[in-house]
Amino acid sequence: MDRVRQARRTALATGAALGLLAWSAWLPGTAYAIPAAGPSAGASGPGGALAEYRPADGAKPVRGAPSTADAPLLEAGTPYEDTLAPGERVYRLGLDDASTVYVSAVLRPPAGAGVGHGDGLEVEVMTSGGRACPRNPGRASFGYDPVPLGAVGQRRLAEDAECQGAGTYYAKVTRTAGKDSDRAAWPVELLVMREPAPAAGTAPAAAPSVRPSASPSLPGTDPVARTGGTGFNDARAVGPGVWRDDLRPGQTRFYRVPLDWGQQLGIGAEVAKARMTKDYGSASDGLTVALYSPYRGLVDAEGTPYDGKQAAVTLPKTAPVAYENRFSGVPEVEPVRVAGWYYVAVTLGGKVGEFTEDATPVPLTLRMDVAGGPARAPAYEEGLAAAGFGVGAADRAAAKEGLTAPEAAAARDDASAMRVVAAAGFGAGAVLLLVLGGWTLLARRGRAAP
16 A cells, blocks of 8 residues: 555656646746847957858858859759859749749858949849840949848749740849959859749739838837847847947948838938047948848948948838839839848948957947838738748747847747647656556555455
8 A cells, every 4th residue: 555655646746747847848938048139140250350141051052054054953942052253153943933033142252352333243034035034133233342242133923924934044143343353253142032923813013102201210219239140141130129239340230120011111220439540530331221122132222421420321211011012113112012021231331440440349229110010911822931921920029039030940949849848748747647547546446355
């Protein structure tokens, strides 16, 4: 009888412990640890060097061809890495007849590389017959600084019969460089994104009569620290509010904000006083702010001089996110066509280092305002999330916690692991309680037998 009682106590204790472990896996703050929004890959590296652009996790190496004959295939949703010298590279695409497709290229010059205003990048989507699809090529140009530079080519639905059919297409990526510019091969990141077709008979076909607002109403609350990333892949998530970071001369910080259907984004950036090494200095492109779409297309960009004392840039409030914006002839409206993560890149000009202490960061304040919506989403034949578009609860949570995309993915993995632990704990506890019940029944029968 003592052995039965002891076994009962042991089983109860074990079952309770496993049940408590399983329950604790679901308690707020204990399911998984959310990474702090402190220094990230966007921070300065060893010895004060600026950190390099972080490539996409799992990016595949690829080698573009000089002609279509040997062009390698790029698949939608898979990031690729190549190198690009001045000249052009060609890649092959296998497209359906029911989706809009975006091909982005992000060129990454090393710190200190020589660039000029005539240097740039363009991406063109063309048919197997060599004809460029409408709205191509997408172009981007350097200023004074060797910053990450992105351009996007596209195949858009319902625009040109020759570019609507399924089959083989090509993407041509061209880098231009002046004779005095750096002509070394630089890394380039390639990404094909496929926007599903709208449900039959539901897509608007007329351009909206909207334009970006002149000035957004930006918040003036106390700032919260958020360290920006090195590029699109590790951009730090932010939402409406005021955010605090630091910039060094020649550095670009990337941030991302979820923007749903019907919402508008207002952005303002300020740099404070720097530690001067000269009595006077000025950089014409001292502070630059650029906004990119979820498919990495440039929406808008503004710059202002900086003399080491104070500078600010405010972008006009975007048009409300709407499917029909793609038919607009206004350059700042046309890219705001799909809900998802929008990216903000803030650059402090390299020339600022000529009259300030290069190793001492300059305080940056980033002000964000998200107005309107979310409105009703258009009807698509497939879900947007799998294609890398749209805004869901997980995206809003990532913005609230300040997570980069890799951190958000790690948090989701941790949550999945905790669910497995919880299920195992509940299951093991149930088995032990069943065993305990069996032992108790046998003990009772043993007492009743005499």
